[in-house]
Amino acid sequence: MVKVVIVGAGGRMGKALIRAVVAKEDAELFGAVDLPNHSDLGKDAGEFAGCGEQNVRLTDNLADALEGADVLIDFTFHKAVPNNVKIAAGKLCAVVIGTTGLTPEETEVVRKESFKIPIVWAPNMSVGVNLLFALTKKVAEILGPEFDAEIVEMHHRNKKDAPSGTAMRIAESLAEGRKRQLDDVACYGRKGITGERPVGEIGIHTLRGGDVIGDHTVIFAGDSERFELTHKASNRDVFAKGAVFATTWISDKKPRIYDMQDILGLN
DSSP, X not given: OXXXXXXXXXXXXXXXXXXXXXXXXTEEEEEEEOOTTOTTTTSBHHXXXXXXXXXXXXXXXXXXXXXXXXXXXXXXXXXXXXXXXXXXXXXXXXXXXXXXXXXXXXXXXXXXXXXXXXXEEOSOOOHHHHHHHHHHHHHHHHHOTTSEEEEEEEEOTTOOSSSOHHXXXXXXXXXXXXXXXXXXHEEEOXXXXXXXXXXXXXXXXXXXXXXXXXXXXXXXXXXXXXXXXXXXXXXXXXXXXXXXXXXXXXXXXXXXXXXXXXXXXXX
């Protein structure tokens, strides 16, 4: 039984994670953590997540919550991730990170801590989205730069980072399939008189609005035909289930950074 602690447990994603852990037979909800001013502090995590009493109280002390735990799940905010990972590493506790938008400096902290503990770090925990990454790379390899590639993503109005971490991973997969560096070919939206589209350019476009959980489409547009790959998430449970699956997979792995491609055998 893998003992799981969730940080950011009081948020919408945190509650979905609590329900997913409770539903999984080989995982145990061991701890739930959020900010000191959270309105549910001290309450039973299962009750406020809607899955019944679990005898786990929401706390603001991550270090205490990790005592005896196997895996920490972090779906918080990019600024919080480095310290959360440091605390987990100090407890030799594996980490599953679903947070996106980390700065290069924050990313470097996570990479350094991965020498001490195993970390699953993925911009999207959905099995379907990770299949989309693999398919995008393969299609890019086959069609080549002669097919114009565009990526369109849409999320709810409250999402803070743009483009989404998932869209960026799709773009990286596409560039990798073409054996190019993304920074050399990426175009983030267009405005004004931009001229003809360069061969090999990868367009990345961001839409925000409503309560959209996450839609991603990759378009390969050639002469006389167009090929599209699309994934749409209808609720957060799909990400929560993937993250909890990752906790049971990583609990006995060696220290380094893994992603969902490793877990699904797609690498």
